[in-house]
Amino acid sequence: MDSDGVWQGDANKVQEIVVTYYQNLFMALSNRVPIEDVLEGMVAGMMVDMSSNLSRPYTPEEVRKALADMVGMKSPGPDGMPGILYQKYWDIVGPDVTAMILEALNEGVIYKKFGYIHIVLIPKVQYP
Incomplete structure (x- = not known):
């Protein structure tokens, strides 16, 4: 079924629907923050004991x-x-x-x- 709710039986059309669905699902949105920026802020704010606890064996x-x-x-x-x-x-x-x-x-x-x-x-x- 396509985005308009119309049933599609053609194999090529079904493939296109599936590809489009997953591209939209996993596509990065323009307003997202790069993961590096998020991690940099987390590490800087982490207490030393918390950091050592997370990295211990x-x-x-x-x-x-x-x-x-x-x-x-x-x-x-x-x-x-x-x-x-x-x-x-x-x-x-x-x-x-x-x-x-x-x-x-x-x-x-x-x-x-x-x-x-x-x-x-x-x-x-x-x-x-």
Whole structure:
């Protein structure tokens, strides 16, 4: 359907509608402030302790808390394991999971399989 509400069946017209929609969605508006200006103002106004807190390495306690806050029976990730497995068997898998996560967060070493994602399309209806 185009911007006038007219249904379009021609493939070229549909493509044009989609391209125009996303161009308008992501197009920079002329009154926006460059991100560099925003960041410069933030860094200058940041207190030293706040800055050091934001740049400190992640800790094993933070990894454990994040995992404990996961909803246990939600859909599993690419590894096929729901969060409850990690929560229930933390004393067994915890040290290895923590080491791997801290290595990714603090050192930037990310295992290839971390890049796999699940994309789920959820229809916008009252009861999906």
